[in-house]
Amino acid sequence: MSAAEIIPTVAVEEDFRTRAHEALGDTQLRGNFRKAMDSLMTKRAASFSDAHEREHLRALGNTVRARALSKLPDLLEQLEQNLTRNGVKVHWAETVDEANGIVLSIIRAHEGRQVIKGKSMVSEEMEMNHVLADQGIECLESDMGEYIVQLDHEKPSHIIMPAIHKNAGQVASLFHDKLGVEYTKDVDQLIQIGRRVLRQKFFEADIGVSGVNFAVAETGTLLLVENEGNGRMTTTVPPVHIAVTGIEKVVENLRDVVPLLSLLTRSALGIPITTYVNMISGPRKEHELDGPQEVHLVLLDNGRSQAFADSELRQTLNCIRCGACMNHCPVYTRIGGHAYGEVYPGPIGKIITPHMVGLAKVPDHPSASSLCGACGEVCPVKIPIPALLRRLREENVKAPDSTDQVMRGQGSKYSRKERFIWNAWAKLNSSPTLYRLFGFFATRLRTLTPSNVGPWTQNHSAPKPAARSLHDMAREHLAKQGDR
Amino acid sequence: MSAKQKIMAKLRKSLTGTKPVADNFDVELVTQPYTYTAEQRIPQLRKLMEAVHTEIHLTSGEGWPELLAQLLRDRQLPSLLIAPTTSHGQRVAQHWAKNPDLPTLKSYDRPIEEWKAELFNDTPASLTGTLGAIAATGSLIIWPTREEPRMMSLAPPVHFALLKASEIRDNFYQVQQEFEWAQGMPTNALLVSGPSKTADIEQVLAYGAHGPKDLVVLILEDQ
Numbered sequence: 001m002s003a004a005e006i007i008p009t010v011a012v013e014e015d016f017r018t019r020a021h022e023a024l025g026d027t028q029l030r031g032n033f034r035k036a037m038d039s040l041m042t043k044r045a046a047s048f049s050d051a052h053e054r055e056h057l058r059a060l061g062n063t064v065r066a067r068a069l070s071k072l073p074d075l076l077e078q079l080e081q082n083l084t085r086n087g088v089k090v091h092w093a094e095t096v097d098e099a100n101g102i103v104l105s106i107i108r109a110h111e112g113r114q115v116i117k118g119k120s121m122v123s124e125e126m127e128m129n130h131v132l133a134d135q136g137i138e139c140l141e142s143d144m145g146e147y148i149v150q151l152d153h154e155k156p157s158h159i160i161m162p163a164i165h166k167n168a169g170q171v172a173s174l175f176h177d178k179l180g181v182e183y184t185k186d187v188d189q190l191i192q193i194g195r196r197v198l199r200q201k202f203f204e205a206d207i208g209v210s211g212v213n214f215a216v217a218e219t220g221t222l223l224l225v226e227n228e229g230n231g232r233m234t235t236t237v238p239p240v241h242i243a244v245t246g247i248e249k250v251v252e253n254l255r256d257v258v259p260l261l262s263l264l265t266r267s268a269l270g271i272p273i274t275t276y277v278n279m280i281s282g283p284r285k286e287h288e289l290d291g292p293q294e295v296h297l298v299l300l301d302n303g304r305s306q307a308f309a310d311s312e313l314r315q316t317l318n319c320i321r322c323g324a325c326m327n328h329c330p331v332y333t334r335i336g337g338h339a340y341g342e343v344y345p346g347p348i349g350k351i352i353t354p355h356m357v358g359l360a361k362v363p364d365h366p367s368a369s370s371l372c373g374a375c376g377e378v379c380p381v382k383i384p385i386p387a388l389l390r391r392l393r394e395e396n397v398k399a400p401d402s403t404d405q406v407m408r409g410q411g412s413k414y415s416r417k418e419r420f421i422w423n424a425w426a427k428l429n430s431s432p433t434l435y436r437l438f439g440f441f442a443t444r445l446r447t448l449t450p451s452n453v454g455p456w457t458q459n460h461s462a463p464k465p466a467a468r469s470l471h472d473m474a475r476e477h478l479a480k481q482g483d484r
Numbered sequence: 485m486s487a488k489q490k491i492m493a494k495l496r497k498s499l500t501g502t503k504p505v506a507d508n509f510d511v512e513l514v515t516q517p518y519t520y521t522a523e524q525r526i527p528q529l530r531k532l533m534e535a536v537h538t539e540i541h542l543t544s545g546e547g548w549p550e551l552l553a554q555l556l557r558d559r560q561l562p563s564l565l566i567a568p569t570t571s572h573g574q575r576v577a578q579h580w581a582k583n584p585d586l587p588t589l590k591s592y593d594r595p596i597e598e599w600k601a602e603l604f605n606d607t608p609a610s611l612t613g614t615l616g617a618i619a620a621t622g623s624l625i626i627w628p629t630r631e632e633p634r635m636m637s638l639a640p641p642v643h644f645a646l647l648k649a650s651e652i653r654d655n656f657y658q659v660q661q662e663f664e665w666a667q668g669m670p671t672n673a674l675l676v677s678g679p680s681k682t683a684d685i686e687q688v689l690a691y692g693a694h695g696p697k698d699l700v701v702l703i704l705e706d707q
Binding site: 032060063071073168279299 | 486487488490491492494495496497498499502503504505506507508509510513514517532536592593594595596600601604620621622623628629630633634635638655656657660665666668669670671672673674675676677678679680681682683684685686687688690691692693694695696
């Protein structure tokens with residue numbers, strides 16, 4: 001595969017509303033998602049059969065993450081010290097450009113041409129495949145799902161199951177077209193094709209790039225979970241391993257990963273544990289016979305410190321990336337991951353993306369929710385996602401002259417007209433005199449109300465005030481009772 | 485200012501005047517539901533590991549090399565990668581010496597760079613020891629060493645693992661405590677809970693994604 005071929009993404013055209021609308025009309029896509037999400041919800045529920053244990057474990061998961069965040073700077077220092085002592089080189093990046101610069105300089109120092117990548121959402125934030133391809137460096141995904149979407153020049157549509165929007169037939173056609181293999185819809189055969197192609201790539205790769213699930217400050221350990229073995233291959237075979245992760249992924253103690261690991265795999269896939277739990281504490285030691293000669297960790301901020309600055313929004317950073325909020329979201333299930341147009345889709349995407357790209361770039365994200373509450377109920381670390389969505393809606397309409405600067409792009413949906421209407425509405429409902437006057441006229445002038453009120457009347461009949469107000473009728477009713 | 489200094493300054497400023505959240509780690513919660521009697525441990529481990537296609541055989545400290553040889557023959561595997569300096573590697577070598585016509589033994593005795601192609605393309609099976617297992621999740625504990633490097637349990641399509649019954653622990657928390665992992669971790673430590681698998685296509689489970697297609701565990705009941 002040449003560098004030109006591996007540019008991994010199609011440009012995301014149009015805005016969120018248009019994309020969502022298109023997705024809603026795609027019956028194949030909706031069918032694929034419905035089936036997958038139903039199955040993931042069932043599996044999760046079965047793996048948490050004891051509701052009492054589940055709720056206590058969620059509470060523990062929440063405090064473990066909250067504790068880590070409450071001492072985040074100290075834990076990051078401790079993590080760096082311990083990793084450095086173990087021989088791991090730690091790098092810091094405020095922006096994705098800085099992070100890509102670091103990765104590129106490591107690759108160049110080793111004259112690397114081929115990079116194999118384990119699954120990493122942070123590398124998606126960095127658009128690493130694209131950046132490296134521009135420099136003539138092949139960066140190939142090795143997670144089966146990620147490999148499939150990269151081969152089709154797409155982006156992942158789910159953080160755990162990147163190719164969940166495709167069915168076996170679509171993968172069969174893709175492999176047939178791109179790899180020149182015989183068309184087969186047999187999933188076992190398709191996976192064996194992927195195995196064969198990627199084994200050779202693991203063999204050839206100069207550099208392995210992975211994410212991190214938990215970084216343990218106490219021991220200086222990078223913990224990765226996976227089922228396929230591509231994560232182990234990526235972090236073991238190439239001579240250099242670069243791990244990229246967000247600054248929030250640190251936990252204080254090794255024991256803290258016990259509840260988090262259990263919550264992660266059960267919430268994500270409904271399994272007690274993944275096939276592999278890979279704990280890396282350093283590069284190959286002098287006497288060892290394999291493993292990377294160098295291990296690097298890139299710690300990326302990319303807007304996380306902005307979320308961290310506000311004690312309510314900070315809870316966003318509790319996330320352990322299980323994807324359960326997506327699996328249970330009625331909006332995500334219907335429109336799929338691509339409609340969101342950003343790296344993280346679904347409920348967690350709606351609360352984390354505004355910190356990464358600015359609220360102004362994703363103004364409709366906070367309102368693309370029915371606030372049904374399912375995401376908050378299933379979150380293994382109890383992020384109050386619905387409350388955070390409401391908070392972002394407030395930030396979205398904050399006046400531009402507000403001195404309270406919470407986040408980049410805040411106030412992008414501010415409208416003087418809307419603000420005036422809400423202020424008037426508040427006044428009307430808090431002043432008895434005004435309210436009575438309003439009731440008097442609204443009932444008498446009811447025939448004059450418009451029959452077309454914008455988007456509302458697309459799907460609903462227009463609201464008409466009743467001929468008499470409830471207050472009126474209640475007064476009359478009470479007066480009659482008094483007559484008896 | 486460096487990126488680190490800038491990030492740290494922001495984080496520290498955001499925490500001004502706050503106190504760290506108290507450590508209320510609930511040990512009971514992660515141990516009590518996952519505690520087993522000696523009789524329960526093997527069945528519990530077996531149930532979980534077999535559910536994800538692990539092949540499990542009960543054998544003894546005396547009989548396992550013969551069983552291993554039989555399993556290799558049944559699968560028609562031409563060779564087996566062993567760690568010759570470990571005690572189990574020596575047991576295999578002794579058994580093989582007495583029984584000609586068994587599959588060829590290979591040793592992982594040189595850096596990967598010297599035989600990477602052979603390891604990837606011509607090493608169909610391996611045997612490693614384990615540090616024990618975890619009954620609660622059905623996981624083998626593997627700490628690769630110089631004698632038994634990381635790739636031994638990863639590259640060959642069939643991985644045989646020896647497990648002493650007495651070393652099956654209850655849960656991950658207990659393992660961390662007993663081994664005092666917090667005081668020092670090796671360069672790589674692994675929990676392995678089955679053969680490699682994926683459900684990335686239509687959620688259909690397929691085994692043998694990138695790691696071993698078969699994981700065969702020999703449990704030494706008397707050890």
